[in-house]
Amino acid sequence: MNQQRKEQARELVAREALYLDTKQWSAWLDLYETEAVFWVPSWRDEADLTQDPQTELSFMYLRGKALLEERVRRLGSERSAAGLPLPRTVHMVSGSLVDELESDTLLRVSSAWSSHIYMHKENALLTYAGRYEHILAWAGDAYRIQSKKIILANDFLIAKLDFFYV
Numbered sequence: 001m002n003q004q005r006k007e008q009a010r011e012l013v014a015r016e017a018l019y020l021d022t023k024q025w026s027a028w029l030d031l032y033e034t035e036a037v038f039w040v041p042s043w044r045d046e047a048d049l050t051q052d053p054q055t056e057l058s059f060m061y062l063r064g065k066a067l068l069e070e071r072v073r074r075l076g077s078e079r080s081a082a083g084l085p086l087p088r089t090v091h092m093v094s095g096s097l098v099d100e101l102e103s104d105t106l107l108r109v110s111s112a113w114s115s116h117i118y119m120h121k122e123n124a125l126l127t128y129a130g131r132y133e134h135i136l137a138w139a140g141d142a143y144r145i146q147s148k149k150i151i152l153a154n155d156f157l158i159a160k161l162d163f164f165y166v
Helices: 003-021 025-030 066-079
Strands: 032-041 056-063 088-102 107-121 124-138 143-152
Touching: 003 025, 003 032, 003 088, 003 107, 003 124, 003 143, 025 032, 032 066, 056 066, 088 143
Parallel strands: 032 143
Antiparallel strands: 032 056, 088 107, 107 124, 124 143
């Protein structure tokens, strides 16, 4: 695999975390393909994740960039007093391993992650952690996220869960 493409893939995953932390929603959305899938499966039991978001419970399942855009619009509307101010987040991504799925036009990036979320109103710091699996597709000039699977290690949710938390 082309080393330059590997680095581009790792950088995209790091850049996505930065865009979430700095609330650059438009730039974050630009990283996704039109038909992208954003999935946070739930745990069936202590060892097994749910496998089919159509028939099994998920923490979050969004198919298509339009649904991600809708989530961003809701944040920008500032209509929900309960959601204001938005919490501060720090995403930490490490150990990103890049595997070729189809030449270097389709890649899988597997990473460990943690997200620290500071909730202003509660003066509380929450931490979620787990693994990411990004599938990236070459779009002619750069990679775009075709799918993002987010596996939560600590799935006992203390607070609401939204896309920018994980």
